[in-house]
Amino acid sequence: MLEPRAFRKKYPPEQLEAELPERPISSLRDIQHLYGRLYTLATAGGGDYAAYLTPDQAKDLIGAEESLIAVRVDLTGSQPALDAQQPVDVTQYTEGHVQNVAHCKYNAARGIDHSVTHRSGRNSDPEKLARYACERLTKWATDDVVQSVADDHPDGDVVRGLATVGEDEDALDRIRAAVQTELGGSTTALLTVQVRREADGEYEWPGEIPVFNEAMRARKLSKLVSKGQATNSAGEATDLVSGERTRTVGTAEDPLNYFLGKQMEKFPGLDPDEAWRIHPISEDGAVTLMNAEAFVDACTHRTFNADVYYLPYFLGRPTPGETYKLYTVLYKMAQADDPNPIQEFYDRFDGDADKKGGRLRFYVAAVMKHQMSRFDVYGETLNGSLYYPTEVARQHDQVTGSWVFDEDAAVNADHTPPLPSTTEWPLTDPSDPNTTVRQMVASGEYLFRTFPFIDDDTDATVDDERIDVHVSILSGEPVPRQQLVSAYVQRLLDRDGDGVPELLVTSQFAQLCALENAGLVTTARTGTESTLIDGPDYHAMQPDSARTDGGTVALDRTEKLESFIDQTDGLDDPERRGAFLLGALVGQVGTFQRSYHDRSTTVIDQYPIKAMTKTKVKRITQQVIDKDVVYSREFAKRSDSNINSTMYKEITNGIVKAMAESDPDQWEISTDDLRFYYALGVTYGMNNTTTDDENSDADADESNETNE
Structure with a gap:
């Protein structure tokens, strides 16, 4: 993946402008599509097939010995045959090979990759690698989807030539013997083919031969129309992302698994084969969404027994300048060993934290992952902002720094403040840095310290008030006062024993005051007549x-x-x-x-x-x-x-x-x-x-x- 500086150099503003969406970002799908597009540009580059390639899936093999194994097929004779002198070439996988091998990973335990190039398991033995090498001819070249593409493509003879060699058992024995002879032992490798089409020409890699790219694309797309219980969920419709009339697929994957044919209980009466009518995504758009996974996963953290996604974007159509900033933060998050998305966003977009009307926004969602293919969403908003956590933290700091909490602010130092505080409880400590409280607000820890606990082994639920209030705070939506108070009391009652947890009560009260002063507490629930509550403005204690x-x-x-x-x-x-x-x-x-x-x-x-x-x-x-x-x-x-x-x-x-x-x-x-x-x-x-x-x-x- 290109570093931010290299990305900017490779894609100057005028070129990047052409790659950006033409419509304003207005949905989660738009955000994912933008992330997927940036990821594609940074890894596979441009071109018609770039979105389908997965170069990062083999980046760990670059520079490793015996990491690229190519079966060499000569199509210049009367019959397709293995190269007479060197049927298999074992070499080192390098940066120069990335585009040539045109690798497209298929995340299936017992399946072959979409491309003719296939990645082996880790430290596979020579015998297994020999089998994978043979399967480039016996399994991939004979795949129904690949054969269908070959039938309609002018270079279809190339694919048929591979299949023909794969029918020759002597040729397969030569491949097996060559692989086991060339290898020094177990290794992890990419296995592919090279083809010579001209008598005096060079051997070509899959990325240089259009039919291989088209077959790879078709294989990947075939999985998007037959996922789960769908057999052929595709049709002509208006693409949700581009707004153009095109061929669309209905069971497209995405990093959050929001719409899957398997989740029929979430969509009563859903016919998976007709899903393209309800959730139409173009074929290329669907693949681009899948490419967003690295960036989407990097912008998540664990809280409330759920995964909370925090996806930054800019309102409207992003400019090249905004996109460079966005790519930089996404890149840093994707490369971090222990990513802290919230703090990174504040560090990178600090100037936007104080702007209530700025263009920077966040899609925020709390997601419970029950299985690999079944997620539940418990709270979401497209209007997350850095402003509200900053404002709540500022108000919280003012409350805890007042005479009510801080003895240094009291008129008479002979008296304790009305409420206790200690550095061990950050929500009561007037000396605690404002940025720490802001971090807690944005990450959810702010409510985790005051709301009822849920056991670590208990999954998040749709009625988890912590998630509901957390998402409301991030988007600036006022929270009913009674909802806060009820949650506070439940936390107090959940404690063992009858003693009064003074510092917990103090934390809750300071939080309530801060949220009120930030304009985030209302007298009633949404949908009924309500007014915002003005919180306390603690000034000096009255004089004698x-x-x-x-x-x-x-x-x-x-x-x-x-x-x-x-x-x-x-x-x-x-x-x-x-x-x-x-x-x-x-x-x-x-x-x-x-x-x-x-x-x-x-x-x-x-x-x-x-x-x-x-x-x-x-x-x-x-x-x-x-x-x-x-x-x-x-x-x-x-x-x-x-x-x-x-x-x-x-x-x-x-x-x-x-x-x-x-x-x-x-x-x-x-x-x-x-x-x-x-x-x-x-x-x-x-x-x-x-x-x-x-x-x-x-x-x-x-x-x-x-x-x-």
Whole structure:
């Protein structure tokens, strides 16, 4: 395959322009056809038969000793015969032989290649290679398709001459003896023929004789009309790719196996022989699609127990300049030992990552490969973009870099941020490079860290929400908020034990905020009336409150809570706010129980996320408030305490206010919403620590002022 610089030199802009599609790219088939065309140009070059050749299938043999074995047939006498002096020539396969041997591989375990040139198995012994050499005359030359071409071709006598020699057992014995004599042992080789047609002429290779090329083409095409249960799926129709009226085939292969006669359950009532009417691809177009395999496979990665394809293309008709860029990235991916398509695309197309309206797009699909010939597609879009992962990562970085996550951004360094973060959890870490989060968004890892797990040995399914949401994010399609929250809660409930996974909750919340701020979350599912949700824009924590006497009341803990609630859009709803505050009180009281009473079982364990329902809210709220009152009285008796009121009064006051706005018995909030914000509240409460007692002092001041 040509390196990008060599490709550009061989195909200057004006020449490449003529090779590009005349119509805008508008379908997966168009993308595959472009990839196949580029691959053909880079390997077999141009010409009528180039798309049918598979030179890369033998590139590993170039330069190897005894890697090309040619049976030499002389057609200049009265009867076709082997060359009298050298019936078999064993030599080294070189770059100069690539076009001449005109090799066309047939991927069948027990079949012969489409071309007269055939590749042997790895390290075949001389006896087996001798058999393959004979089959160039006895099997390929007598093939029905090859004979049919010979009957109608002016050079048909060449093929018939090979078959005639193949009927001579003495000639076959000479071939066997020559191969075993010439070879030094087992080897991997291409086996072909050379033919002399003029008495004083040179021996010609298959690529130099038109009938061999035409027979090779016919053999390959014959497999495109009789695949699976089809016997002759071909007819006159309009080609899906070119738009021209031509002979088309209906069971053409392609690298994703999207349309096969064997997949009748996917197309109820499909008659495989009539498939050309539903999915017409021209003969040459079908072969070009097959040639896209190397590039298509290179642009895939494994996630969600499925293969996710990420195929770049440019909207409209690609220009030569865009095509050079596209070929460069496809070449690099195809040559990489461990390809990372997502990162390569960002490195190569970095300038397009910040352009919402750029021409660069990606076809994205999650595919489950059940068998070699049966794939299922679980999610796809033609509108994938580098912009959306970049924007989500930027918004995520802003959220985790705010005072809500980063203590360096908080007004008062004596307090922890509302939510915990650590470098071990990238989705919570404000210092994590933006490109890392972008990589996670684009690859699917972003959702893998927050959505429910599926066992490694469980195949992806059509209702896998990770795939659905992943494809939506890549294409900029808003996701229903409830779908996200339900997935988050399911992940929380799937954990072993009743403990609260603080960093997981924090990761989910940061992700929800980032997706909202990127304009990718909606209030309802597609098809119903919905609006995009504006996420939180966290600015600095509110400043200290002014007192009537001109001083200030340093209610930092209270202000932290008020600031978080005011700046978190989801908590505008009194039901969600009530669930969050209840969780915050549980987290705060539970932390107190563990810290001051050394209890192994706390209210956090007593009221786990999975047990939280609307019918239990009032009862649990009263029980936790009662415990807060009891612990406040006990703690007030300590010599080092100056508490004259409830320890977590800022939370209990908020709960009372929220439940006054909306009676829990009348709540319409979903159970998933309730549990998510309850879990967020518990996380907040568990992380709500101070390094001094200023909030206790404030409680005392407030109590004294009230008593006065």
